[in-house]
Amino acid sequence: MIIVMKNYATQQQIKEVENKLIELGFKTHPIYGEIKTVIGAVGDKRLVDTRVLIDMTGVDSVIPIMKPYKLASREYKQEDSIVDVSGVEVGGKEVVVFAGPCAVENREYFFETAKYVKNAGAKILRGGAFKPRTSPYAFQGLQEDGLKMLAEAREMTGLKIVTEVMDPRDIELVSEYADIIQIGARNMQNFRLLQEIGASMKPVLLKRGISSTIEEWLMAAEYIMLEGNTDVILCERGIRTYETSTRNTLDLSAIPVVKEVSHLPVIVDPSHASGTWKYVSPMSKAAVAAGADGLIIEVHANPEKALCDGPQSLKPDTFGQLMSELQVIAGAVGRSM
Amino acid sequence: MIIVMKNYATQQQIKEVENKLIELGFKTHPIYGEIKTVIGAVGDKRLVDTRVLIDMTGVDSVIPIMKPYKLASREYKQEDSIVDVSGVEVGGKEVVVFAGPCAVENREYFFETAKYVKNAGAKILRGGAFKPRTSPYAFQGLQEDGLKMLAEAREMTGLKIVTEVMDPRDIELVSEYADIIQIGARNMQNFRLLQEIGASMKPVLLKRGISSTIEEWLMAAEYIMLEGNTDVILCERGIRTYETSTRNTLDLSAIPVVKEVSHLPVIVDPSHASGTWKYVSPMSKAAVAAGADGLIIEVHANPEKALCDGPQSLKPDTFGQLMSELQVIAGAVGRSM
């Protein structure tokens, strides 16, 4: 940590900051410049709320040097992590595709969709049973009936199952059905949920909050990992910006950034980011080209009948074509599919 | 709702959209322009996910006309709502000040702070017992012990109590102690929590999410109100923007906007928005001048010892001075304090 003193800070003020640092358990190394003095503070004190220093007289700013997360960092674990989802490896050489409808709703369409995505090469079936919806008037999901349909579809197709949990009280129930549990963007900082998922030992798909920094996202992963569960897959799903021509702005740069600072696998959700199916294919290809470990794509056998997010769902044939195009892209960046 | 057709839409496509609208329960009114055709669809169908229309061939865009919230809207209730917090009225002529430390931690400092803010004119005491923290390594709150201290401080000072709930399972416990329950920015779209607070009948202080639109914020209020609890106070606390010289950007324009579209009271939290105590006084005055119904301000008897958000807390004497300055501003805009 570096404490930058104001230009006109007195010797007495500098001394008081040093004393405070020593009290907090740091070793101090002042550097006296012509204009400014800065104080280097040596010590790994993640638990100290060092913002108290900024309030001391003569202090201009406090600059952290250590990243605030540890278990999620590349410095802590240098090799890439591979998360095993009931036998499907995410984070290895293969680019893994998660696909399915936004919500589990109509039995017939759901099984039809499941078979299609299986045949096209998806490995994991998505489908929401508990749905977070901006409007209280919107369809909220089939809940346990949805989970049962997911399990049935797994039985039928061999696909693994991912579904979302919104409430800590549902973790146990959902864990009985799902192979991997999704934490949605709106719950990325629902810390109780993170802690209890962390204690559950199920693999977790952790979506980035709609306005979360990459650092906050990794801190959310840290919450889970600190409880013992290290099977975390990150999912970039678009961030909120001023641009309105897409629902959110897919931040594909997050992929190389995450790969640099963390060892966790990262996949991309082009469907929620763009909000319209037309942009899903180009953005899927871009994600794989940028180094994503996987994709989660909305596919619906009959999007016009969907109760949720129909407009951003691919029809099965479009999805099938995309999957074959993605294979070539994956190959071009040294991955398989 | 207005459906805008593409320039080259055919008669057949227009007909199909009309049929779809009729199927969804709307009456249709096509307008044939020289270049474009638009179709007016009459009906108040909040439950219909009309996004399905955008996916139809020949459709360019779908424009909603009705606001997506109802109970929270000014159109539903034209007069201002006043929320009664155990006898303190928020939303009336008086500008109500909520004050206290970020978290309840040290017994001595807490009671000292409570007495100070009472004497300076605050009506409601804030203090977190359950703390949402970005870092799992940070202080997480005293939980029930904190609630007990809050109740003790109420006993001692007559101040009403506001404190945050992060988990639906804590609502019952917190309701025994608090006069008004806070939903924090990170939980503004924790829909389960909203619904269960909505069923609890305690007054609610609903903070705006860090990147929520005003519309989404009112939809969150709608979640609560739809369960029967109409005692909702909105709280603007800064939004996330690209500017880094303050922690968040306090969006004071939200006050006149909310006043125009909703009947709910709205207060402002200048402490979390700015992240540094120096900006709290000017922004508090600005909030009252802009028409806020109240303020929630962090005050700590000894900010340098605070385990949470010390740097943004006012010292008691600064707070006292601010309170007397605010009285003049309140008077200037026809309010009392």
Added chain:
Amino acid sequence: MIIVMKNYATQQQIKEVENKLIELGFKTHPIYGEIKTVIGAVGDKRLVDTRVLIDMTGVDSVIPIMKPYKLASREYKQEDSIVDVSGVEVGGKEVVVFAGPCAVENREYFFETAKYVKNAGAKILRGGAFKPRTSPYAFQGLQEDGLKMLAEAREMTGLKIVTEVMDPRDIELVSEYADIIQIGARNMQNFRLLQEIGASMKPVLLKRGISSTIEEWLMAAEYIMLEGNTDVILCERGIRTYETSTRNTLDLSAIPVVKEVSHLPVIVDPSHASGTWKYVSPMSKAAVAAGADGLIIEVHANPEKALCDGPQSLKPDTFGQLMSELQVIAGAVGRSM
């Protein structure tokens, strides 16, 4: 255009709005709903500032139906435009790479870089002679000496030349040297510059403003095109968001969006967006996979000696490797390189 009336608008208010519309040259089509009345106004009146309507009593909102740009729109010209840059076609089947240093500075490094990028397959050489810099203390470019070096490098390598103009007074001079003129992000709404470039008939590389919407970007293109110059290539270069781990957030979704609403070619600048060379390769591949018509990449023979943007420049060998990887990606999306 649709005028939405407030719920409680009177017949008289509706009549007055209709009269105003007729005065402005529109035909009116009111639709009376149970709750709201909306008025359809038929006519293509881009010149009318219809915001005056929103101020009329009883009006809730005014919704434009027509896009505000015309010449740049896909509706005006359905087939893709190809821009001829002294014989190099941008917007056709081939993905065209523009490469070179941020600024023309050191003679030796510049020519060395030019030869390298030529050999690696770039078609157009970039290099700034007039540099817009945030700080008045930073290197501002070699100006005409830089232009001469650019021309020399063209002579030597056969590469075409792109360079930036910041001031209308320099257009004539720069046009003598450059094959295509760049309008930088900071000047995207320097309307005088746009108009005079529009009159110059040189091909233009129009960068997106750092916080411009796609619509504003196309309006800037419209400024140029309206003067008669239709040879406009758009360039996505990252937008300003709250995320700080990259300099800007590269908005690759802009590619499919632009392709849908406009006929103009669009290329991507991954160097300025990311601000660090490590992210340039993955983002370049992603851009081509998403359908970009070209890339503009910073390459410097000796980045550590660069006076401008060294840290984001690729070294020649990294660039060479990227170019061969890009060929495979281009092939995978039906393009050549």
Added chain:
Amino acid sequence: MIIVMKNYATQQQIKEVENKLIELGFKTHPIYGEIKTVIGAVGDKRLVDTRVLIDMTGVDSVIPIMKPYKLASREYKQEDSIVDVSGVEVGGKEVVVFAGPCAVENREYFFETAKYVKNAGAKILRGGAFKPRTSPYAFQGLQEDGLKMLAEAREMTGLKIVTEVMDPRDIELVSEYADIIQIGARNMQNFRLLQEIGASMKPVLLKRGISSTIEEWLMAAEYIMLEGNTDVILCERGIRTYETSTRNTLDLSAIPVVKEVSHLPVIVDPSHASGTWKYVSPMSKAAVAAGADGLIIEVHANPEKALCDGPQSLKPDTFGQLMSELQVIAGAVGRSM
């Protein structure tokens, strides 16, 4: 400047960074932590592009300590600057109001508006003669005819005149008429324009760019001041965020931030920020309460006839009422009007 080395940086890498720093003219002070080494570099080297350091092997990040602007900084000049606009002092005890229509257009309305705002207490008359417009199809201003009307209105009322310059070639002409020249938000980083205004010695009203940080804004002021012109007044006019219920988000926190880091006066434009006249009064009061040195408000004798920005203009009577309310607010914060 602080150079943070990566955890696993070698002694050799640390040595090379030190050598590079010495070569750039810094004195080095390495601090060896248990996990990380950081190197303090002493020297005020604004001219060095130190980003080259970040590219060296073993370097994690480079942290600047000095602010990038100097003449505009509070550290350079501790007392508040007062800018004299032909006898009207901005930045002193008095809150100064600039008012008038967006554009000078209709002779009769313009003089009527000028007289009104004079009588209501405004000191400076605004009115655009050269208008930057997003659309090439919109009204672009009366140019020299507009300047003449401005001068005539000054003659008639005694008000001082502010008007915008968009092109360096117009500075001389506009300087003949205006008392203070406005640089609009879109031109805040038109560096040629800044430099030539800097050489002109006319007072400057420098609007903040729509997505500029406060630091970039002060760097723009530095461009002007470095040429010798220190009469710069800053103007906050709203920033671009994701929120769409106002045209931009007025960042009133910028006032106390600017007051802390700079000695320059700062005024606020609530009209362009909100985009609708209804929000202008509350935001004007908020701005004064937050410590603004002035306001620039759009007033139009007949907003419904305005060719530009009618919907955000106050009518004379609303403006008159606002002016009397502002006096009370100004008094409450120790200012006069």
